[in-house]
Amino acid sequence: MPDLDDPTATFQKFDSDGDGYITREEFALAMNALGEEVTAAELDSIFHASDQRDGDADARISLAEFLVAWNK
Numbered sequence: 001m002p003d004l005d006d007p008t009a010t011f012q013k014f015d016s017d018g019d020g021y022i023t024r025e026e027f028a029l030a031m032n033a034l035g036e037e038v039t040a041a042e043l044d045s046i047f048h049a050s051d052q053r054d055g056d057a058d059a060r061i062s063l064a065e066f067l068v069a070w071n072k
């Protein structure tokens with residue numbers, strides 16, 4: 001399980017290739033690794049809500065976007 005008190009560490013676990021962004025694929029794989037199934041609709045919802053917060057809307061979640069979503 002991720003350390004829920006440390007969103008930066010959680011982000012780094014989700015970002016499996018370490019490029020500083022979480023893609024849909026990385027998010028789905030990380031959730032599956034936690035034993036959580038994520039549907040395409042759920043991914044759409046999560047990424048629509050979380051992406052764009054830093055104005056790039058690049059279909060990837062940056063650490064800044066992740067932290068905003070986390071604190072919501």
Ligand SMILES: [Ca+2]
Pocket residue numbers: 015016017018019020021022023026
């Ligand atoms: Ca990545």
Ligand SMILES: [Ca+2]
Pocket residue numbers: 050051052053054056057058059060061062065
């Ligand atoms: Ca983004």
